[in-house]
Amino acid sequence: MAKEVTSRADNYSQWYNDLVVKADLAEQSAVRGCMVIKPYGYAIWEKMQGILDGMFKRTGVQNAYFPLFIPKSFFSREAEHVAGFAKECAVVTHHRLMNDPDGNGVVVDPDAKLEEELVVRPTSETIIWSVYKNWVTSWRDLPILCNQWCNVVRWEMRTRPFLRTAEFLWQEGHTAHATAEEAQAKAVEMVHVYADFARNVMALPVIIGHKSPNERFAGALDTLTIEAMMQDGKALQAGTSHFLGQNFAKSFDVQYTDKEGQQQYVWATSWGVSTRLMGALIMAHGDDNGLVLPPALAPIQVVMVPIYRAEEERSAVIAKFEAVKAALEAKGVSVKIDDRDTLRPGFKFAEWELKGVPVRLAMGARDLAAGTVEVARRDDLSKETMPLEGIEEHIPALLDSIQKGIYDKAAAFRDSRVEKCDSWEEFKEKIQQGRFLLCHWDGTAETEQKIKDETKATIRCIPVDSYVCEEEGVDIYSGKPSKGRVVFAISY
Amino acid sequence: MAKEVTSRADNYSQWYNDLVVKADLAEQSAVRGCMVIKPYGYAIWEKMQGILDGMFKRTGVQNAYFPLFIPKSFFSREAEHVAGFAKECAVVTHHRLMNDPDGNGVVVDPDAKLEEELVVRPTSETIIWSVYKNWVTSWRDLPILCNQWCNVVRWEMRTRPFLRTAEFLWQEGHTAHATAEEAQAKAVEMVHVYADFARNVMALPVIIGHKSPNERFAGALDTLTIEAMMQDGKALQAGTSHFLGQNFAKSFDVQYTDKEGQQQYVWATSWGVSTRLMGALIMAHGDDNGLVLPPALAPIQVVMVPIYRAEEERSAVIAKFEAVKAALEAKGVSVKIDDRDTLRPGFKFAEWELKGVPVRLAMGARDLAAGTVEVARRDDLSKETMPLEGIEEHIPALLDSIQKGIYDKAAAFRDSRVEKCDSWEEFKEKIQQGRFLLCHWDGTAETEQKIKDETKATIRCIPVDSYVCEEEGVDIYSGKPSKGRVVFAISY
Numbered sequence: 001m002a003k004e005v006t007s008r009a010d011n012y013s014q015w016y017n018d019l020v021v022k023a024d025l026a027e028q029s030a031v032r033g034c035m036v037i038k039p040y041g042y043a044i045w046e047k048m049q050g051i052l053d054g055m056f057k058r059t060g061v062q063n064a065y066f067p068l069f070i071p072k073s074f075f076s077r078e079a080e081h082v083a084g085f086a087k088e089c090a091v092v093t094h095h096r097l098m099n100d101p102d103g104n105g106v107v108v109d110p111d112a113k114l115e116e117e118l119v120v121r122p123t124s125e126t127i128i129w130s131v132y133k134n135w136v137t138s139w140r141d142l143p144i145l146c147n148q149w150c151n152v153v154r155w156e157m158r159t160r161p162f163l164r165t166a167e168f169l170w171q172e173g174h175t176a177h178a179t180a181e182e183a184q185a186k187a188v189e190m191v192h193v194y195a196d197f198a199r200n201v202m203a204l205p206v207i208i209g210h211k212s213p214n215e216r217f218a219g220a221l222d223t224l225t226i227e228a229m230m231q232d233g234k235a236l237q238a239g240t241s242h243f244l245g246q247n248f249a250k251s252f253d254v255q256y257t258d259k260e261g262q263q264q265y266v267w268a269t270s271w272g273v274s275t276r277l278m279g280a281l282i283m284a285h286g287d288d289n290g291l292v293l294p295p296a297l298a299p300i301q302v303v304m305v306p307i308y309r310a311e312e313e314r315s316a317v318i319a320k321f322e323a324v325k326a327a328l329e330a331k332g333v334s335v336k337i338d339d340r341d342t343l344r345p346g347f348k349f350a351e352w353e354l355k356g357v358p359v360r361l362a363m364g365a366r367d368l369a370a371g372t373v374e375v376a377r378r379d380d381l382s383k384e385t386m387p388l389e390g391i392e393e394h395i396p397a398l399l400d401s402i403q404k405g406i407y408d409k410a411a412a413f414r415d416s417r418v419e420k421c422d423s424w425e426e427f428k429e430k431i432q433q434g435r436f437l438l439c440h441w442d443g444t445a446e447t448e449q450k451i452k453d454e455t456k457a458t459i460r461c462i463p464v465d466s467y468v469c470e471e472e473g474v475d476i477y478s479g480k481p482s483k484g485r486v487v488f489a490i491s492y
Numbered sequence: 493m494a495k496e497v498t499s500r501a502d503n504y505s506q507w508y509n510d511l512v513v514k515a516d517l518a519e520q521s522a523v524r525g526c527m528v529i530k531p532y533g534y535a536i537w538e539k540m541q542g543i544l545d546g547m548f549k550r551t552g553v554q555n556a557y558f559p560l561f562i563p564k565s566f567f568s569r570e571a572e573h574v575a576g577f578a579k580e581c582a583v584v585t586h587h588r589l590m591n592d593p594d595g596n597g598v599v600v601d602p603d604a605k606l607e608e609e610l611v612v613r614p615t616s617e618t619i620i621w622s623v624y625k626n627w628v629t630s631w632r633d634l635p636i637l638c639n640q641w642c643n644v645v646r647w648e649m650r651t652r653p654f655l656r657t658a659e660f661l662w663q664e665g666h667t668a669h670a671t672a673e674e675a676q677a678k679a680v681e682m683v684h685v686y687a688d689f690a691r692n693v694m695a696l697p698v699i700i701g702h703k704s705p706n707e708r709f710a711g712a713l714d715t716l717t718i719e720a721m722m723q724d725g726k727a728l729q730a731g732t733s734h735f736l737g738q739n740f741a742k743s744f745d746v747q748y749t750d751k752e753g754q755q756q757y758v759w760a761t762s763w764g765v766s767t768r769l770m771g772a773l774i775m776a777h778g779d780d781n782g783l784v785l786p787p788a789l790a791p792i793q794v795v796m797v798p799i800y801r802a803e804e805e806r807s808a809v810i811a812k813f814e815a816v817k818a819a820l821e822a823k824g825v826s827v828k829i830d831d832r833d834t835l836r837p838g839f840k841f842a843e844w845e846l847k848g849v850p851v852r853l854a855m856g857a858r859d860l861a862a863g864t865v866e867v868a869r870r871d872d873l874s875k876e877t878m879p880l881e882g883i884e885e886h887i888p889a890l891l892d893s894i895q896k897g898i899y900d901k902a903a904a905f906r907d908s909r910v911e912k913c914d915s916w917e918e919f920k921e922k923i924q925q926g927r928f929l930l931c932h933w934d935g936t937a938e939t940e941q942k943i944k945d946e947t948k949a950t951i952r953c954i955p956v957d958s959y960v961c962e963e964e965g966v967d968i969y970s971g972k973p974s975k976g977r978v979v980f981a982i983s984y
Contacts (some may be wrong), residue, residue, distance in 0.1 A: 003793070029623060030566070031559045031610065036623050039554035039638060046555060062531035063538060067523045068612075068659050069582070070645055072589065074522070078597040086589040090561070093585045095647040097564065097578040106568040108583050108609055118523065118601055120560075120584065131528050140834075146531060151560055151643065155587040167560050272570065342632075404890050489737065 007288045007352070009351040012232045019282050020161045022357050023291045026278075032160035033166030041278065043299035045169065049149060051201055051296070052171065055193050061145045061173060066128050068150075069118035074126040077251040081125065086219020088155040090120040090166075112353060120153040125219065125244070125270055126173045129252040137174060138257045138268060143186075144176040145304050152274075160280035163236075163492055170274035176266045178256065180245070183267035184222070190271040191224035194239035195465075202277065203294040203407040204228050205414050206238060207436075207487060209461025214445050217270075220354065221245040227460040227487065229414040230283040233434015235460045235489035238280050241271035279492070284410055285379075289354025292379055294406050295399040300329060300336045302395060303357045305348045307364035312343075317363050320388070324361070324373075329391035333399065353378060358402050359395060363388075379405050418467060420485065424476055427488070431457045436489045438467060440482035442475035451477050451488070460487045495778035497846070499780045504724045511774050512653045515783045515847050518770075525651035527656030532847065533770065535791035537661065540769060541641060543693055543788070544663065547685050553637045553665060558620050560642075565620040569743040573617065576710020580647040582612040582658075589872045612645040617711065617736070617762055617821060620666045621744040628668060628758060630749045631806055635678070636668040644766075654771035655728075662766035668758045672737070672747065675687070675759035676714070679735040682763040683716035686731035687957075688826035694769065695786040695899040696720050696776055697906050698730060699928075699979060701953025706937050711764075713737040719952040719979065721906040722775040725926015727952045727981035730737050730772050733763035776902055777871075783848025784871055786898050787891040794820060794887060795849045796829045797840045799856035806833075811854050812880070816865075824889065847871060850894050851887060855880075871897050911976065916968055919980070926944070928981045930959055932974035934967035943980070953978045 005022060006014040020026050025041030037045065052454045053063070062137030071093060076082045094180045099105075121127065128146070135141060149171045159165050173190060176300040177183040191208055198204040206226040216223040220242035221461040228238045246265040249255070254266045285292040295301050318339055334359075340349050345362065352360055367373055373391060376383045379402050386394070414436070421437040422428050431437060432455070441447065443457065452458050462484070463469075469485035497514060498506040502837065512518050517533030529537065545555070556933040561584060568574045586605030591597075613619065620638070627633060641663045651657050665682060669675040683700055690696040698718040708715040712734035720730045741747070746758045777784040796813045800806040810831055817827045819978050828849075830840050837854065844852055852868040855916070859865055865883060868875045871894050878886070913919050913929040923929060924947070931940065945952050954976070955961075961977035 024933045027623075027626070029619065030563060031561045031619075034559035034561060036559065037557040039556045042556045043554070045557075062535070063660065064531045064534045065529035065537075067521045067526035067528065068645065069523045069526060072598060072600075075589070080587070082598060085596060089587065089588065089589060090584045090610070091586040092582045093600065094583040095581065097567070097574075097581060097583065097611070106564060106574060106578060108564075108585065118582070127521065127523075131519075134519070153560065169557065314949060373765070 005063045005288060005290060008231060015286075015288070016115075016279075016283055017161070019286050019291060025282070026161045028161070032177070032264070033156060035161050035165050037169075037275070044297055045275060045278060047297045047299065048201075051169075051198055052273070053149070055197060056147050056171075056173065059145075059189060059193065061147045063148060063326055064146045065148055066124050066131060068119050068121055070127045072117045072119055074130060075119050077126065078247055080220050080247075081219040085154070089122050090153045090155060092118040092120065106412045121150075122152055122154045123174055123270075123272070124148070124152075125174065125248050125268075126252070129248040129254060129268070132176050132266070133252050133254045135416065136254055136256050139178050139259055140459045142176060142178045142256060142266065143182065145173075146175070147171055147173040148343075160279075162275055162282070164239065165275075168275050170272050172270060172272040175269045176249075176254070177269070178258065178264070178267070180267050183269050184243050187222065187224055187269040187271065190269070191226060191241040194241065194271070194273060195226050196226065198226055199407065201294070201296045202281055202284075203296075203403060203410060204280060205407065205411040207461060207463050207467060208465045209459060209487065210294040211240075212354045212445070212448055212459040212486070214448050215458060217242045219244060219247050221247075223459050227489075228280050229283060229417065229436060229489075230280070230492065231413070233417050233436070233489075235436065236276075236280050236283065237460070237491065237492040238277060239271070239273040242269060244268035244270060280349070285406055286356070289350075289381070290354030292406060293356035293358060295403045298356065298358050299334065300355075300357050301333050301334045301399055302359045302361060303352045304335065304337045304343050304361045304363070305352075306337070306339065307345050307362055309365075313365045313368075316368055317365070319419070320363065320368060321361070322397075324388070324391055328395055331392060331396050333395060358399060377402060379409070396492070418487075420469070422473070422476060427476055428455055431455050431488065431490060434490075436460070436487050438469055438485040439476040439488050440473035440484070442478050442480035442482050444478070444480075447475055447478045456490050457488045457490055460489050460491060462486045497780060497782060500723060507778075507780070508771075509653070509776055511778050511783060517774070518653045520653070523658075525648060527657050529661075529767070532791065536773070536789055537767060537770060539789045539791065541663075543917075544689055544765070545641070546661075548639050548665065551637075551681060551685065551703050553639045555640060556638045557578050557640055557642070558616050558623060561612055562613055562616070562619045564609045566622060567611050569618065570711050570739055572739075573711040577614045577646070581614050581684065582645045583646055584610040585611065603871060613642075614644055614646045615646075615762075615764070616640070616664055617740050617760075618664065618744070621740040621746060621760070623809070624668050624758070625744050625746045626751050628746055628748050631751055632672050634668060634670045634748060634758065635674065637665075638667070639663055639665040652771075654767050654774070656911055657767075660767045664762060664764040667761045668741075668746070669761070670750065670756070670759070672759050675761050676735050679714065679716055679733045679761040679763065682730070683718060683733040683760070686733065686763075686765060687718050690718055690720065691899065693786070693788045694773055694776075695788075695895060695902060696772060697899065697903040698858040699953060699955050699959060700957045701979065703732075703953060704937070704940055704951040704978070706940050707950060709734045711736060711739050713739075717953050719969050719981075720776060721909065721928060721981075722772070722774050722984065723778075723905070725928075725981075727928065727983040728768075728772050728775070729952070729983065730769060731763070731765040734761060736760035736762060738806055750915055777898055778848070781842075781873070782846030784898060785848035785850060787850045787895045790848065790850050791826065792828045792847075792849050792982060793825050793891055794827045794851045794853060795844045796827065796845075796853045796855070797837050798829075798831065799837050799854055800859075805857045805860075809857070812855065812860060813853070816880070816883055820887055823884060823888050825887060850891060871901070912961070914965070914968060919968055920947055923947050923980065923982060926982075928952070928979050930961055930977040931968040931975070932965035933978045934970050934974050935971035936970070936972075939967055939970045939972075947984050949980045950983055952981050952983060954978045
């Protein structure tokens, strides 16, 4: 195999980095912390975008576009928000370059200093609420349900491709409502959209829950999250949905006249997922041979590799593949015939395994004579020789079965590593082994912080739809009373 | 009518601005020169994107994503390129804000100065060619056919919504080839994709041609353009495709080993269209009642307005509309029933006219009894009462006819204002009246500049597929020999 991948057992972190680069998903650029998303990686992201966008629109959300730049003064209107983002933002201070008078190439023109610096958006609540102020007068103008697909910048010190990059792509939904109840319901609705997408499209079993106050988005009254387990047992926050109360409406003075003629501040939500989902996809399903893509997100669902010696064998096999390809495409399956003439079949097999293509068909002269084809599944690496007849019915069913198989495998893995824990000694040991531990918590930020300081573990969420455990108990660390268990884990 | 629009005759420029705002397409933001694209405007842009993206992919192009930021030093590697963009770019110099020690809110942290300033991309040739260097070793790695949909920033001093904004959305294709011929052919292919899109989707008759050297993209050996005429007779450059020679390959040392084992520099193209197309769409087709959208780009193709007095009339009409809507949607037509109860039909009519919806259906109790419906066309404002039966066949055909009608009208208008001109006195007069003048040109930048200085007119293109006029003559200004006519106009 041309592009060898570090095994997960040897070095999980290096395995991840290898997959990103060797499966042609992304690479580092010359700009610190900014990545290039390569065509194969971007094709997966485009599929994610397309499916999510349709899901959003079916809930009544519309897309719009708001400016990249945020005036510095906006940034500081919401106190918690600025505290959360000010330390890691790209600041535009000038609008012109010039030739260095001393001949040292191009320099920033000191005469082109901006009156007010502009921050490259790390998230858009402030600029969007400054706009919503113009859009809202009466209760008839509500709700506003907008989303934007865009790039954002957070000047992270330690970056990893997809998981944490200085610039990343995402969507951010921002809604405005007349009542707190309606806004809260929207935040809940959207986290369920994310969970539905994660489970049914990404084949990612996720736990939905509330963040503890410590882990909330800067400026939110409540943050809902979906948390996924990676193969090292660490947690990855895959999407969040925030109930923002009236914080931004008050900061930007967004009020409406209600049906009784009274002025009221508007209620807000925001919610987002990013190219981080690509990291989750890779880490949740990949194996030591490379990516394992759920069929719903695979840019190529079926790859066909001809096996031949002579040219006439080649053309006969490819002609047969062309016919199968047309039949499969008519059923909505995306197919590629790998007819490259300079590479051996074994090399091609390894390359498509590395790229996670769900199904591989191989056919040679003997198959052609016998009317058979070799069908290989990427997820369990099984192979089967079967009749070519009826293959166009078999493949779509096989893809469904692979989609389900990948989910079931991830769910079984997770379930085997989620456990209740009531002993602090046990906690310290197990959390390092990669477990989601369901523990009693006394509800204080202080205890949460102490546990984090000692073990790096954080409260991933207070679960609401799976692993819910509302029972009396005592905090695993402080021994104080608790009303239910929360999910602790070490996270990405 | 609630939202009155300035007439074109009174003030064409104000008419345009009115349409942008009052049809809910876009608005100014708090950031100088940056606009907010509102949901209705963005829905049109999304349709443009979707159709263009499909056209690109059918030519073998793949999408990817490259960083927003470009190191300042990259920017200066290609001499002409830096000259073209350095004067109008946003420069990131710091990566952190802090609380002002003097208590004046938030300030830039002087300790967080970047070692090397970053330029917010005005276009991505430099960063992309720094990446292509890693992708290219041998002739087998070529061609590279990448496109990205993204935002770019050019610090324009005078901005107008969609036409010229500091930040705008666009796509930029960047291809790398083994030979000059192949790159040139790609540049030609892509300008024809743009022309096809402009003509058949935007209903915009465009002239394809080469730019004169003066008007070329900074760093290009040849720039192909599509030029459209607006209703004031001015030209709008709607898309460009550049043959970049080996300039960027040499600046970033991108070489490949050819089949003979020799090292060769790679040949490049780039090509782009932007949200400027929105401006072209508005200005080419709109009238004094508002937008006129070609059906191929209308987010809503058919709007249905019920006419009623009593509630039972309302529900009966809406029930009938629902049935028609379902039948039309099954044929791929996008339909909205305007069932708002607080607005009069006349108000709704005006609003949907303003928003350019191609077809309006109105139905009242009398229509219901008679089995008829009133069908109004947006393009020519004609109305017709016709049988409801068979309406689901009639509407798709009507939409096709409107699409063609809008194109034909724009083409007839343009043809009436394109003329040959051989007299300098006549040129000066007619160019101010809004004409495309086909004139002889001696081929020198000097003459071109003098004509521009005296009249503001520029060479829009040396046409290649329509209005081609290769005949001997004398330059309209200098009197020197010329080998053919070029298109002069005043442009946006």
